[in-house]
Amino acid sequence: MKKMKAVAFITLGCKVNQYETNAMTQQFIQKGYDVVDHTKKADIYIVNTCTVTNMSDRKSRQMLRRVKELNKEAIVVACGCYAQVAKEEIEKIEEINLVLGNNEKKDIVAYVEKYIENQNLKKLEENKKYKKIEITKVQQTAEKQKEIETQIEDVMNQKEFVEFGDITFTEKTRAVIKIQDGCDRFCSYCIIPYARGRVRSRKPEHILSEIGKIAKEGIKEVVITGIHIASYGRDFKEQYQLIDLLEEMNEVEGIERIRLGSIEPLLITEEFVNRLAKLSKVCHQFHLSLQSGCDETLKRMNRRYTTEQFKKIAKLLRDTFEDTILTTDIIVGFPGENEEEFEKTYTFLKEIQFYKMHIFKYSPRKGTKAAEMRGQVDGNIKEERSRKLIELSNQNEKEYNKKCIGKEVEVLFEEEKNGIWQGHTKNYILAHLRTGEHLENKILKCKCVGAEKEYIEL
Ligand code: SF4
Structure with missing residues (x-):
């Protein structure tokens, strides 16, 4: 053979x-x-x-x-x-x-x-x-x-979303679905638009059929991802946006949870949130990529929102969904970020209180505007700023977890390690339960009895 x-x-x-x-x-x-x-x-x-x-x-x-x-x-x-x-x-x-x-x-x-x-x-x-x-x-x-x-x-000439055909998902509890490719934003530090091309959205019927397949395989959670999912539908002739897609996804039998991948803050409008509030399967964990909490830095980054707008968005989500968890990405040491600008970011982040922040030390990417900017920041300063923000993020996570004690949470269990079953709550808090029972892919309502820095105990 x-x-x-x-x-x-x-x-x-x-x-x-x-x-x-x-x-x-x-x-x-x-x-x-x-x-x-x-x-x-x-x-x-x-x-x-x-x-x-x-x-x-x-x-x-x-x-x-x-x-x-x-x-x-x-x-x-x-x-x-x-x-x-x-x-x-x-x-x-x-x-x-x-x-x-x-x-x-x-x-x-x-x-x-x-x-x-x-x-x-x-x-x-x-x-x-x-x-x-x-x-x-x-x-x-x-x-x-x-x-x-x-x-x-040349991806820049690509006009249509490229389908991969029939995919079998090997995951048991959570599958990632790609809904679009490309980005038209051209943030000054990012090379991705050149690597991925212009926005191309995947046809809803293809996405829904893939999700139907996932549901048949017994997977309960889908995470929707793309290069810039807030732009979903922008290239369609007819009016069809991310929220329309989410409404259809919410109807797919067998899928219990729909999680949004990283989104640009400006996607969150009152209309979007009002429609989202009617969708029982959408998880209230929102990864809003803020990048900086200082308006001057944001401007140089070519991000298209201000901290004031962001604050309103965070409030809107928290007022609408009691269990909202906000996470974000932050770049420290962007060209021209002096002490004053960093302080503004720090103060803003303290005010917003993200559950988790992914901190990136700015690293120039050849071929981008930011790589040519004056005021490149020293490596030690970036290190120090990053350390400060990681500390703040850890503190926020710990405090939020503590507030869960005594509350009832819904957990989708994923795997067992040393007699402890691990899973995530709907708003993506890691949860541990010591039990001899086999819980893989089960969704259970449990009471939170303890909290550690990175997880809650059930
Ligand atoms: S950072 Fe994101 S939104 Fe900005 S250009 Fe890169 S992929 Fe697009």
Whole structure:
């Protein structure tokens, strides 16, 4: 019997990349490949790269080199956002065999198989050549570099959402669904619009059919994700927005929870919240990417809201949903962020009291406006600001958890570790319950009896 080829995946970056890795995995499985862990020896390694910061680029390069150490003969494929925007940089990495952009992911198996076919043909040719001439090491290296094949379509010309076809979800309790791609915002620090192109929304019927499938597989929670989900529907001819989609999703039988991925604050209008209030399955955890709590910094970032607007949005959500939890992303050390600006951010964050904040130290991304701005901030200062905000975030989390003691919460249980069942409340607080019962994928109402910094006890 012919041995199946083994393929391994490494995913860097966001939930969209995770979704796409899942889709690529399914394609390889359908074609009879064996999927193995990326720490094991494989015949093909697919590195789904990220380019959101210079650090992500570095990590992507590291992974691309590292996998070849596991099998010198393996085919290494670089795909995703870093491959899309830094094709030339990537092609210099000798360990890589094939470079694919974001649009090529949907046909990845065909590209890999074509590459293998080409290599086999070349080998046949070379065998003939070796008999005739002696190739020096230098020539061999030059030939090696030529072996890197690249297929990258310009995403900026892409007008339609690219479907991956039928995806099987391997998760048991929660699945991530991609509803759109691309971003038209051009924040000054972000390269993503160049890596992902313009806003393209996925057709509602495709999303709803995927969700129906998820429900049939017994998964109870869906997380909707995209590059800029607030823009969902903007490219449709007819008027159809995210809230319309949420209303339809709320009707899908079997799905118990709908969670929104990261959203831009301006999506939250009174009309949106009023309609949302009628949807029983939508979780009241909102990840509103604020980025800075200082208006001057926000302006330089090309974010399109003010702190005053944000404050109103937070109030609207909290007044409407008693169990609202707000989380956010903050960038510290953005060019020009002096002590005064940082203080404004700190004070604002203290006032809003996010449950959790993901703090990023600004790292210039080549090709963006911010990378060229004056007033780049010293690394030690960024470190100190980041430490201060992480401390504030931890404090908020702990305080909020404490307030849950004595309250009834609804938990979807996910997994068991050392006799403790872990799950999340509807508003995404981690919950622990010590029990011998098997609770996987069960939703239970429980009383909160204790609180730690990162979780509540039931
Ligand atoms: S909204 Fe801004 S930060 Fe987010 S992907 Fe678009 S350009 Fe980047």
